[in-house]
Amino acid sequence: MSLNKGKLYIVSTPIGNLKDITFRAIETLKEVDIIACEDTRVAKKLLNHYRIEKKYLISYYEPVEEKIIPKIINLLKEGKSIALISDAGTPTLSDPGYKLVKEAIKENIEVISIPGAFAGVVALSVSGLPTDKFIFLGFLPTKESKKREILDKFGALNTTIIIYESPHKLLKTVSLIKEIFPKADIVIAKELTKIHEKFIRGSIDEVIKYLNENPEIIKGEFVILLYPNTEVEKPSEEKLLEEAKSLKEKGIRTKEIAKKLSKKYNLNKNEVYTLIIKELENS
Secondary structure (H helix, E strand, O other), rough: OOOOOOOOEOOOOOOOOOOOHHHHHHHHHHHHOOEEOOOOHHHHHHHOOOOOOOOOOEEHHHHHHHHHHHHHHHHHHOOOEEEEEOEOOOOOOOOOOHHHHHHHOOOOOOOEEEEEOHHHHHHHHHHOOOOOOEEEEEOOOOOHHHHHHHHHHHHHOEEEEEEEEHHHHHHHHHHHHHHHHOEEEEHHHHHHOOOOOEEEEEEHHHHHHHHHHHHHHOOOEEEEEEEOOOOOOOOOOOHHHHHHHHHHHHOOHHHHHHHHHHHHHHOOOHHHHHHHHHHOOOO
16 A cells, blocks of 8 residues: 555536636646546536546445445545545535545545535625625425424524525425515525526515416526524613513513523523513512
């Protein structure tokens, strides 16, 4: 076995338009010994376009990930240089790869990022929604209760949320978003960088109306971006204590009152509890 370990390159590829790739990515794909790819057919289309020939390809996709990782690690230990690519965009982000990166790091193998397109950020940059802070959630769980739980949790932060969604679940997911965040501003990006690229922008009601009236456009790949608009005006201490007193008169325990009011006004639960104890119970 070679004492010189190979390097693992995480190479970003186009998300649609084949021209959206860096010189460095093309150079890396030409120079590595092996390319691990999500789908060899998709990889060959890209490699043929850039005349990158005679490359040893390894299929690396989620169902076989655990099985393939030891093989790739052994090849790296033998000194082979390997590039990991996904079907589109940056590997490991809503695509297989993080387990391989984790294992390579564990084995002291150098991991190098060759940056490029990431659909979530591409959509965000032209969304018109706040970009100073954002949360990327990728694909949400299939189960509605889990979806609701995640949206509730991150929506409370009142920052832009980025979600990936398939066409057959799009309307259902957008309807759930409306139920949880009725005042949300939303942007739906379809087929980014491709011929049929489209953006649907507006209030949640406007976007749902548009989708219902134009079902023929619900095809392809979608990125949903939403700004929950959950920010609530902070109450005065007097108003907060007034509400606390009213709830207490109904027989609700102090801890439960603190929980209710902190959630309603997005306040720190412990601070609300301390205030109630100090002003109501010790007065």
